[in-house]
Amino acid sequence: MEQKKFYITTPIYYPSDKLHIGHTYCTVATDAMARYKRLCGYDVCFLTGTDEHGQKIETKAKEAGVTPKEFVDKIVEGPQGVKDLWKLMNISNDRFIRTTDDYHVAAVQKIFKKMYDNGDIYKGAYKGKYCTPCESFWTESQLVDGCCPDCGRPVVDAEEEAYFFRLSKYADKVRDLLENTDFLQPRSRVNEMVKNFIDPGLEDLCVSRTSFTWGVPVDFDPGHVVYVWVDALFNYTTALGFLNDKYDDYDHYWPADYHFVGKEIVRFHSIIWPAMLMSMGMPLPKHVFGHGWLLLDGGKMSKSKGNVVDPYILAEKFGVDALRFFLMRTFPFGSDGNFSNELLIQTINTDLANDLGNLLSRTTAMVGKYFGGQLPEGCKSWGAPESFDTDLISMASALRDAYEAQMEACAPHNALSEVFKVIQRANKYIDETAPWALAKDMEANGKRLAHVLYNLLEATRICGILLTPFMPESMDKLFVQIGAGADIQTWDSAAVWGSLSETAAVTKGENLFPRIDMDKAIAELEAAAEAAKKAALPAIEVEPQLTEKVDFDTFCKSDFRAVKVKACENVKKSEKLLKFTLDDGTGTDRQILSGIAKYYKPEDLVGKTLVAIVNLPPRKMMGQESCGMLISAVHTEKGEEKLHLLMVDDAIPAGAKLC
Numbered sequence: 190m191e192q193k194k195f196y197i198t199t200p201i202y203y204p205s206d207k208l209h210i211g212h213t214y215c216t217v218a219t220d221a222m223a224r225y226k227r228l229c230g231y232d233v234c235f236l237t238g239t240d241e242h243g244q245k246i247e248t249k250a251k252e253a254g255v256t257p258k259e260f261v262d263k264i265v266e267g268p269q270g271v272k273d274l275w276k277l278m279n280i281s282n283d284r285f286i287r288t289t290d291d292y293h294v295a296a297v298q299k300i301f302k303k304m305y306d307n308g309d310i311y312k313g314a315y316k317g318k319y320c321t322p323c324e325s326f327w328t329e330s331q332l333v334d335g336c337c338p339d340c341g342r343p344v345v346d347a348e349e350e351a352y353f354f355r356l357s358k359y360a361d362k363v364r365d366l367l368e369n370t371d372f373l374q375p376r377s378r379v380n381e382m383v384k385n386f387i388d389p390g391l392e393d394l395c396v397s398r399t400s401f402t403w404g405v406p407v408d409f410d411p412g413h414v415v416y417v418w419v420d421a422l423f424n425y426t427t428a429l430g431f432l433n434d435k436y437d438d439y440d441h442y443w444p445a446d447y448h449f450v451g452k453e454i455v456r457f458h459s460i461i462w463p464a465m466l467m468s469m470g471m472p473l474p475k476h477v478f479g480h481g482w483l484l485l486d487g488g489k490m491s492k493s494k495g496n497v498v499d500p501y502i503l504a505e506k507f508g509v510d511a512l513r514f515f516l517m518r519t520f521p522f523g524s525d526g527n528f529s530n531e532l533l534i535q536t537i538n539t540d541l542a543n544d545l546g547n548l549l550s551r552t553t554a555m556v557g558k559y560f561g562g563q564l565p566e567g568c569k570s571w572g573a574p575e576s577f578d579t580d581l582i583s584m585a586s587a588l589r590d591a592y593e594a595q596m597e598a599c600a601p602h603n604a605l606s607e608v609f610k611v612i613q614r615a616n617k618y619i620d621e622t623a624p625w626a627l628a629k630d631m632e633a634n635g636k637r638l639a640h641v642l643y644n645l646l647e648a649t650r651i652c653g654i655l656l657t658p659f660m661p662e663s664m665d666k667l668f669v670q671i672g673a674g675a676d677i678q679t680w681d682s683a684a685v686w687g688s689l690s691e692t693a694a695v696t697k698g699e700n701l702f703p704r705i706d707m708d709k710a711i712a713e714l715e716a717a718a719e720a721a722k723k724a725a726l727p728a729i730e731v732e733p734q735l736t737e738k739v740d741f742d743t744f745c746k747s748d749f750r751a752v753k754v755k756a757c758e759n760v761k762k763s764e765k766l767l768k769f770t771l772d773d774g775t776g777t778d779r780q781i782l783s784g785i786a787k788y789y790k791p792e793d794l795v796g797k798t799l800v801a802i803v804n805l806p807p808r809k810m811m812g813q814e815s816c817g818m819l820i821s822a823v824h825t826e827k828g829e830e831k832l833h834l835l836m837v838d839d840a841i842p843a844g845a846k847l848c
């Protein structure tokens with residue numbers, strides 16, 4: 190029988206900034222789904238990548254003083270870049286597309302030409318409202334309080350000669366697709382799309398730009414680049430080899446089974462994307478799933494909050510699998526959820542350390558302690574089952590089907606909930622059977638004890654299989670501890686109670702999910718976020734030089750002198766001020782107050798030769814007179830202000846004029 194295929198994609202990410210935990214959420218969800226389908230025996234293709242064109246990238250590159258390609262290369266391929274992050278998170282993508290890849294660019298040009306030739310793309314003039322950060326044109330009626338409905342930022346009036354795609358022509362077909370099929374999920378997103386975009390009337394879409402150059406050139410009309418969303422959406426097909434020779438499995442995998450996308454880009458995937466595919470005469474993807482956002486303090490995650498939600502910091506601190514698990518377990522996939530470190534730690538402690546971790550460590554420890562790590566032959570069927578034996582066995586045996594139903598409904602959080610019901614049932618079974626009490630009389634109860642422990646190992650094995658898509662590395666370790674070989678880590682065996690060999694070699698290994706001290710971890714995370722923020726700041730910054738010129742006579746009016754520090758002390762009640770008694774060569778002591786107490790200890794300055802401007806009018810500070818000002822060099826280092834008093838050669842006598 191031909192192996193069933195499954196093609197799933199994540200959105201391709203804008204490499205304009207470092208990715209945060211919100212981006213990670215979508216990719217981990219897609220990865221869990223891809224791994225689940227592979228477990229079920231499907232021939233899976235999982236695609237992710239980067240969406241590298243557009244004005245936003247062009248502008249950012251300019252700001253950084255590099256070419257757009259250099260800019261995106263660093264974020265995609267560089268240290269802690271997009272590819273690094275997916276490697277760290279154990280993402281099992283089969284393919285990675287960059288929209289700057291030559292094969293994609295050439296294919297997009299052919300696609301654009303094809304829609305032009307079939308009359309669905311035509312030339313016109315565009316007047317509208319444009320949101321630069323989102324690369325989106327909006328109609329007046331779509332704006333919210335005059336701003337971009339996606340990001341809330343101001344839009345600008347834009348007008349340019351442009352090509353248009355006849356989106357309006359496909360309005361009825363798209364409405365039918367949304368309303369009468371299960372193309373768009375969850376169902377609630379259908380109403381949003383129809384009400385907000387189709388009911389008001391679909392307008393033709395502007396699909397080329399002339400105001401910038403960082404995009405796929407329209408090859409038959411120089412000066413135009415293809416609208417970034419047209420370029421981006423077709424990645425799902427070019428990455429399979431559509432209109433290019435780089436790959437050769439378009440016919441095999443297309444149409445996609447699922448595009449997983451965040452809710453703000455559902456519009457592009459459920460209206461524009463199917464319309465363009467219809468125009469091209471290509472089959473439509475089977476499903477688009479619009480997931481919710483991870484929010485931070487109820488709001489959108491942003492660069493300024495970036496360090497708090499840096500997946501690198503979180504993965505290093507808590508482990509990749511714990512982080513993957515948390516994301517999938519905690520937030521219902523179709524809805525928004527509030528991310529917090531407290532919630533992350535709580536979930537790890539409750540589900541992983543307490544429930545799963547305890548089940549595994551107690552079970553393997555008891556098999557070790559009472560049976561030297563190997564249960565006796567025959568233990569699977571020893572003894573008349575009590576009601577709690579039957580209960581555990583029937584729950585664990587039915588688990589795979591319950592889990593499957595939830596995964597098929599794109600509800601990984603519910604699938605995990607099913608697994609944890611069995612884990613909790615198994616822990617309760619330990620309390621009910623009290624193996625430590627049975628162990629007191631091995632002669633009388635040894636067989637019963639072996640049977641109880643076998644049931645626990647078997648329940649753990651079944652749960653372990655179903656947790657593999659979420660925590661692949663940890664489950665590998667779990668299988669080693671319970672002695673389950675590859676042949677009984679399979680999807681089929683997850684539905685067959687009793688697959689584990691009775692005499693499997695059981696070892697109590699490392700604690701897979703250590704308990705986390707909440708207060709300590711939060712303090713460490715905050716410190717790590719602060720350190721990461723500092724590390725990202727420029728090493729040295731100096732104030733820009735003044736462009737305004739000063740004439741020589743004015744400059745000469747400033748009287749700079751070498752002065753020697755006779756005494757120096759802190760000014761009472763002031764944290765900032767030091768009081769200097771200075772020899773300025775006149776024979777009369779000069780007093781200067783300077784706000785540099787945080788940089789110097791007074792005693793370290795006595796005897797030094799400094800530079801002061803001595804003809805400033807005296808002024809009072811904290812009730813004391815200051816006659817002049819000491820000269821310092823200032824700069825910023827990793828965001829922190831640094832100051833050095835200007836000290837000169839002690840051979841220079843007090844009062845020497847500096848000119």
Ligand code: MSP
Pocket residue numbers: 199200201202203204210211212214215240421422424449450451452453454481482483484489490
């Ligand atoms: N480049 C487009 C996608 C083109 S697909 C043909 C894009 N890129 S993005 O980098 O801005 O976003 C990628 C995905 O990350 C989107 O699905 C977006 O919803 C998701 N997320 C970004 N922040 C998120 C959260 N805070 N929470 C959940 N998902 C979030 O859009």
